[in-house]
Amino acid sequence: MRYYFIGRYREIDKDLFVNAQEQDLGEIHKYLQTDAKLCENFKYKVFDTRTKKQKEDPFHSVSRASARFDELTIYRFWKPPEDPHFPHEITHLVAHTWGKSYFWQVELDTYDNQKIERKIAMLSTSFMQEGLAIAVDEIVFKRKLLEGKKEKFVDEWCRKNESRLSSISLKDVISFDGFCSIENSIVVPFAGSFSKYLLLNFGVKKFKRMYVALKETLSPQENIAILERVYQKKESQLLREWYEYILDFPQTGYEA
Known part of the structure; x- marks a missing residue:
């Protein structure tokens, strides 16, 4: 990856940051069985204020970190002594190398409460993109999911939301409109937990085949048929088996 630091950073902090990303990228390549050569053109733009990141990000997202597929670039606000590791966005870019992207027109919210229209080079759907990145965060890096200032493993979040999740089908969330219609505290852990279940029980190769076939330009019914x-x-069988899987998840600790 190529790195660009925008703002005041000491050389020692730049080195710390770069080493952390390269370490994470190597672990992601290994787990997701992805050719490192496909990722040689990744770029990482690091900003010392959140405002700078939000303004420079082509989508002007409120998020601290964002992956932009068109330019294979991560935009991130980071300031020492914060943890430099954040593999989530790297996973998004790595997965984008798995196949030929399609173009998708979408309206997005910005950090300053505006709406912008963008034509995005996409692979898969928002539900599966987010689910994969969260699953890799946990499986590979043992990172918990932060929601509402609390950190838990995704299966713990799903057990907590059991009553709400029981009324949600994959068809409800597998495409963008449905994914955005349910609050993050419910749908984000579900995406991560379900993706983790698929990866651990059926393997990376099958997950990749499914991932590249899904599209936001298809109907939810068409995407479910692919799955x-x-x-x-x-x-219904996948959901039932996923539910049985999360009930077996240990109450404390992590077991993959």
């Missing part, structure tokens, strides 16, 4: 075809199971 069922790849895994040779009905949506």
Whole structure:
């Protein structure tokens, strides 16, 4: 990756940051079985204030870190002595190298409460993109998911939200409109937990085949049909087996 530091950073802090990203990228390559050569053109733009990041980010997102697929670039606000490790956005870019992207027109919210229209080079759907990155955060790096200033492993979040999740189907969330219609505290842990279940029980190779076939430009029904075809199971069966899986998750600690 190529790195650009915008703001005041000491050389020792730049080195710390770069080493952390390269270490994380290596672990992600290894787990996701991705050719490192495909990621040689990744860029990382690091800003010493959140405002700078938000203004320079092409989508003007409120987030501290954002991956932009068109330019294979991560925009991130980071200031020492914060932890330099944040593999989540790197996973997004690595997964984007798995296949040929499609273009998707979408309206997005900005940090200053505006709306912008963007044509995005996409792979998969928002639900699976976010689910994969969260799952890799946990499986590879043992990182918990932060929601509402609390950190828990994703299966713990899902057990907590059991009553709400029982009324949600994959068809409800697998595409963008449905994914955005449910509050983050419910749908984000679900995306991560379900992706983690698929990865650990059926493997990376099958997950990649499913991931690249899904599209926001398809209907939810079409995306579910792809999921069922790849895994040779009905949506209801996958959900039932996922639910049984999270009930087996240990109450404390992590077990992959």
